[in-house]
Amino acid sequence: MSPGGTDTAVDLDASAYALRLGDDALVLGQRLCEWAARSPELEEDVALLNIALDLLGAARLLLSRAGELEGAGRDEDDLAFLRNEPEFRCGLLFEAANGDFGQTLARQLLVSAYQVPLWHALGSSTDEVIAGVAGKAVKEAVYHLDHARSWVVRLGDGTDESHRRVQAGLEEVWPYTSELFERDALLDRLVARGVAADPDLLLPVWEATVGEVLAEATLEVPQTTWRPTGGRSGRHLTGFGYLLAEMQHLHRSHPGATW
């Protein structure tokens, strides 16, 4: 039951873009799964894994689309399980370590405040599969944003200790946000064709959302000038290899295994 057909025309630019979107969703979904049975309360276990499930669902469709547009016969499983670190195109924010609960929710706020306008814009992408995925994902991202916002406000405007820890978590992941709004030659071509969302239009929406939530949470906007980058070209954080090892080892150790 894959979207699109087998006669899809090869489009390497659109494939590369679908891969970026799919890797973002897949890798953050995998990160969130680390909270299974470790959350502060049962409801949070369920919530974080529900968010992970939404992301995984989007990732499957986007990786399938990337494979179709690539035209080399790779399917979603090949792309998820048989690539090595430098072949992944996720942004650094999506792979950043969970840290404590506050840091995970701070990261989710920064991600979801980006994905809501991203999916909204991509709902009118000229790639019909990306548009279809986005039309569903935007509704889900609104829930994710609402959830992250309520926790960041509760922790930030909570006790001295919860405030201190969520501010520290925010400082930890904040540097990875500038990469979300970088332009490169691929994006220039795809924005011109109406396939990709224009990062210049996403940035002010993101800043407004995040600024509003942090103000309500009595948290400071981090003032760092460090702007690490590299995820889109396959240069990842140290922890990424461990994430892939856990995600891929079964498929690689037992090719074709079913149960």
Next chain:
Amino acid sequence: MTAPPAPPTAAQVRTVLAEVTDPEIPVITIDELGILRGVDVQGGHVVVTITPTYSGCPAMQEIEADVRSALSGRGWDDVEVRSVLSPAWTTDWMSDAGREKLRAYGIAPPERRPAGPVLVALGRPRLVCPQCGSADTEELTRFASTSCKSLWRCRSCREPFDHFKAH
């Protein structure tokens, strides 16, 4: 040898599929839920189109298998099940009969919502307890036993209940 069954009409297929229920909420059919999007018969070839509720809904494969099984039971095996994403599923497609069945089953049905794109989070809806009818209810968690539901509690009868989220 028995003769192969005559090819069905689309109406016959719809009648059979009207009995296929959601694997997670067995009181409501996939038609009432709004995820059965189309039936087309060309010659003996049956094409059933369904759409997922949420992107990661793990019930989709189960639903496909249930559709095939229901049609196979009538001898119709030349069946293709297609999954389409667009237009995106919305709880506005849920029928009134479906909503009433949810309520009777103990799940608060989704409220109807205004048309248009969703850019800001919705305020918390005011829900009526499907067990006792009280409006004195509160949300416990936005994410519950399945992607499509949230968990609530009634402050009058003290019972928890699921809410099918407006989506």
